[in-house]
Amino acid sequence: MNPQTISSVLALINAAFALGGEIVPIALKAYNAIKGESGMTDDQLIAAAETLNDADKQKLADLIASLS
């Protein structure tokens, strides 16, 4: 993992621990996902990115709709 990415993710984890609650598992999930990249094939990487992209599309659409 690139050092810059590590420090960015660690900053997120630090802030998460300071904030507590649900943010901590979010930060850890991000850390584990990035750490697991090296074991994935190219196809698996893209498939994972696509799946997450679709999920986030829905999550954001739902969030925006809930605020209307």
Next chain:
Amino acid sequence: MKHLTKRSAIAVVISLSLFAASCSPSKIREARKAAHRIQVTIDASTDSLISLHNKHIVSDAKTRQLALGLQKANNANSVLIAHAKEATADTPATRQQLLTDVQGVIDAVRELKDAGILGIKSENGTLAFDAAINAMETSVQIIKGALQ
């Protein structure tokens, strides 16, 4: 005849090796890794925003503004993912396309940063969201560097 056949075989092997070396799959892999990494940080930012909103640390108006920004980044990364998926060879045209796509993500992240985290009432909430955006920005800069 035997010599000619052996020489031809060696020539074919050398040609194939040179062809393989000119297509550097590692650059394409870097692009795919970065597209994945960007998506992971978009996902973390989205979940963080939802959590901060639920805790009433971010107002409805600010949440909407940031959600729209994340939506833009998500859409831009969707384009990068699609092109990174199709890329099979590291050619100048492929790199240029991926660089254009990366710029789309950079522009979206920049807008998100400019929208700012003012309005997030807690310092730690600000830190959490800011860190997520910085992680996204780092991933994008890495892929830009790898492709140039």
